[in-house]
Amino acid sequence: MTLAAAVTMWVASEVHGQSGAGKGEWPTYGGDLGHTRYAPLDQITAANFDSLEIAWRFKTDNLGARPEFNLESTPLMVGGRLYSTGGTRRAVVALDAATGELLWVHSENEGLRGEAAPRQLSGRGLAYWTDGREERILYVTPGYRLVALDARTGSPVGTFGKAGIVDLKEDLDQQQLDLVNAPVGLHSTPIVAGNLVLIGAAFETGANPKSRRNVRGAVRAFDVRTGTLAWTFRTIPQPGEFGNETWENDSWAYSGNTGVWAQISVDEELGLAYLPVELPTHDYYGGARPGNTLFGESLVAVDLKTGVRRWHYQLVHHGVWDMDIPCAPILADITVNGRAIKAVAQPTKQAFLYVFDRATGEPVWPIEERPVPQGDVPGEKYSRTQPFPTKPAAYDRQGLAVDDLIDFTPALRAEAVTMIEKYRIGPIFTPPVVSKAEGPVGTLAMATQGAATNWPGGSFDPETHILYVHSQSQVATLGLVPPPDGAAPDVRFHQGTVLSGARRSGGSGSATGAQGGNVNTLEVQGLPLTRPPYGRISAIDLDTGSILWQVAHGETPERVKNHPLLKGLDIPRTGRTGNVGTLVTRTLVIAGEPGFGPTPSGQRGSMLRAYDKKTGADAGAVYMPAPQSGSPMTYMLNGKQYLIVAVSGASYSGELLAFRLPG
């Protein structure tokens, strides 16, 4: 082995572990390729968290033609440089990680292609690659082009693709796509493993498709040096391929979506990539795609080098709840009953954490097929059963029961009961209904469209084997109505109700936002329909499958705290709704509050909170001018630990905040 080769291997193994971010850096979106979001840093602790101060801040307003209010990036930090996407055109910036000084910026003005993109705005971030000599940044534009930049200068790498760019609308599973208008993109980051860069696909919101025919999602790997296509994994199997028979009535031939829009994880030692696949076209009506439709809503492990399927597990059969798989599978080495298991744990919108042996796909704890409620929507063919993990227990509320309704006072509970009289409620997997004025107007359910856990996913502590995940309690209205005249001739229903009408397009940047359509429009005297907590963080011991602790995350919203009807009531911290990513360090779990709310100083803003990771006890909080909108990361530089959080909200444009201790 030459010295150069040895150095290359050392660099690769340091950067791409499953045991957290090493060397004080943060080289990939999830800290490592297993998305643990863990860094073994201990300068910032419970003893000093409150004294954190802003080291620098970077506003993203002028990275596009207008400010962006939805900055979801987790930046990377390698070798003293911090890299992030930002702005409405998804520009890339390199900053001095100690000072925030702008080192370079790269932006693509994609014109009409950018305007037509189904996933706009700044996305979740980017990927870094090095062979020990050369360094590259890779990201996907809103218009679905993979760009490779020289990490030192920001210049496109001329030897990659065509002048630094691979057009991802070409060679997408043998489909001839309109390069400008084809509705496919990606807002998650590429993931680089070995010398491959893996790319998924995202589409327009699937609640109101224009047609049952849609672009098929597929996962592809490209050579990170040249941009040459290495392999394609078809998420919709074609005739003769495994799983094709699960698409009844030849629905494989026209159905689309089934993309991987969430983060992909990789175990380089096992040589496997873990693909969290979304559901096929139409999020709430499956009449045009009867069957279990593999690999919809399945976790699929494929060979990293070839893309060949090794194992899969379908989490939802014939889904009609938009559960998808919304976030990174988390690689976790655990010990169950004395047996060491290389596991993969999958948080979900439905508040189940599914845990598998990641080499074989065997569930670590039994997953049982249980009968589920059947619906009555014309043309629908429901799955009789769905998989239920026996461990861990669901980490947030699912479905809806009267007991879940607001209970601050008997009068509020009574009003809530009256309010939902014309709606259907039930346990998890209660299907949507055709909306009728006389009832049912819709099915009300938590942990579906109003995801318990969405794209930020969770974190894992490789030292203690505890997984941390944020979730929210949001009620969604699952109703179906005919599409507006002429809007979708071959689609029988769109999501909507007789009260709200059919849902319209998800709009530009759809599903990059914090809220889902038709979520939680039912309120009782201006208060949430359900009782608190509205958002929580759970700590789950993956050696035992038990939930160790749960805390409400986020100060009680002002509208609850100051509500005239609740005066005099002692209401514990309720938490707040939203999508929140967590970070784990040597002693702390760190996460910002979602949404604006009351802060101790009285200033409008939001708090970055720390919890003792063993007990969940408060371990400090520091003020931010706006809510956390991207998941936090941390690194060490010049002897100082930094915490970086992307913040933004409807009334505050995107900004990166860097915290460190004084002195």
Place this chain on the structure above:
Amino acid sequence: MDRCTRRIGMSLLVAAVLLSATLAHPRAQATRTVWDGLYSGEQATRGQMLYAERCARCHGDALAGMESAPALTGTSFYSNWEGEALEALFERMRMSMPADKPGSLSRAQNADVLAFVLKVGGYPAGAAEMTGQAGTLSQVTIRMYRP
């Protein structure tokens, strides 16, 4: 107490609480709030038409929001805007909306849309229209509950 009576009772209680708050703090706020009749009914009607054409595609017919388009009414709206100057919301609209063609509405048109948003939020109309002139809304605070 039957359910109907109970609801009336609660409404009276809310009214009493609000009235006592008003009496206790007759001019607690030096600045004006969105409760002060800032727009005319006619202006809100014009705004409604503009909203349907230019805003509803993303924010929804009921202003409830969807995906990345935030709600313009209800609790999540207040989470975003409670305590902010109305000028900030107006400027947010003027500079970055509609998302597919930012800055394409005039000041007067933005004021009309804002009037409709206030109307849907339950804030009372007044005699005069909002002009949308720079700075005129900087002393107006967004408040969910009547001060």
